[in-house]
Amino acid sequence: MFCDISESGRRRAFTDKTMQNKVDLRLMTEEDTDRIVAWRNKDFVQTNFIYQEPFTREGHLSWIRNQVEKGHVVQFIICLPGGREIGSVYFRDIDRDQGAAEYGIFIGEEEALGHGYGTAAAREALYYAFTKLSLRKIYLRFLADNTAARKSYEHAGFVMTDRKETVMTKQGRREVFFMEIDRERFMAMYEAEIGE
Numbered sequence: 001m002f003c004d005i006s007e008s009g010r011r012r013a014f015t016d017k018t019m020q021n022k023v024d025l026r027l028m029t030e031e032d033t034d035r036i037v038a039w040r041n042k043d044f045v046q047t048n049f050i051y052q053e054p055f056t057r058e059g060h061l062s063w064i065r066n067q068v069e070k071g072h073v074v075q076f077i078i079c080l081p082g083g084r085e086i087g088s089v090y091f092r093d094i095d096r097d098q099g100a101a102e103y104g105i106f107i108g109e110e111e112a113l114g115h116g117y118g119t120a121a122a123r124e125a126l127y128y129a130f131t132k133l134s135l136r137k138i139y140l141r142f143l144a145d146n147t148a149a150r151k152s153y154e155h156a157g158f159v160m161t162d163r164k165e166t167v168m169t170k171q172g173r174r175e176v177f178f179m180e181i182d183r184e185r186f187m188a189m190y191e192a193e194i195g196e
Contacts, residue, residue, distance in 0.1 A: 075090035
């Protein structure tokens, strides 16, 4: 599917020279299922996820029915300016009473890694979460040995918390770190970026 941005003319979250026109986000649809399943089952993606079981078409369609359609999840496809789709970013376990959600991302095209697309997608997604979903805090979990992800999250404005846990993955026991960002911190970054 070609990445057709439905919110044409919308204001970008960040327009600095390093991020300008780097990515767009569009809402995920059921038609994205096969691509998402293929991305999530790639070794370089799967080994960096806490949940490492193989993804299936049926499982993803269930995710859409039980999570996305019920408003517990908002998921986007990450698109390059030319329309190429390279991954997905999402908010899960959205708690509208607490104003909080968990953030997740994966870049499914290996040649797209290391170009700042994850940071740009995070910034766009956070802008959406804080301005459209009216959330107040976003948190994330990541495997401690995924240093590239940590660097990307820090560039997007997330800060480390003291919380840690250990999980069992296919690679054995691995440590999980937690990061978070609140609306005030993000909006201060945004206003500094656009010069308001």
